[in-house]
Amino acid sequence: MSHEETAAPAEGPVIVLEGALTVAAATGLRDRLIDCVAHAQTVQIRTAGVERIDTSVLQLVAVFIRQRAAAGLETEWVDASENMSEALKVSGLEPYCGRLH
Numbered sequence: 001m002s003h004e005e006t007a008a009p010a011e012g013p014v015i016v017l018e019g020a021l022t023v024a025a026a027t028g029l030r031d032r033l034i035d036c037v038a039h040a041q042t043v044q045i046r047t048a049g050v051e052r053i054d055t056s057v058l059q060l061v062a063v064f065i066r067q068r069a070a071a072g073l074e075t076e077w078v079d080a081s082e083n084m085s086e087a088l089k090v091s092g093l094e095p096y097c098g099r100l101h
Contacts, residue, residue: 014045
């Protein structure tokens with residue numbers, strides 16, 4: 001289980017979600033999302049390595065995306081895993097999270 005934040009010099013932050021994202025991961029992820037919520041450049045969320053994701057983590061991501069959208073800021077899914085895509089559909093949060101790539 002891991003979630004990292006990296007930033008390229010000319011681009012916005014990249015949040016990498018991977019492994020099994022359980023309730024235990026929620027606090028650390030929340031802190032990373034808070035650090036990026038007001039970032040002016042597009043924030044990318046990469047989920048290619050997500051094996052499993054709990055609803056609590058999905059809710060955090062959905063709130064993050066909605067808060068950024070309300071402020072006119074963009075968030076982009078990159079390399080979305082099938083597990084992430086399916087979890088968003090099953091949870092009913094897909095309409096709040098934008099299109100996965």
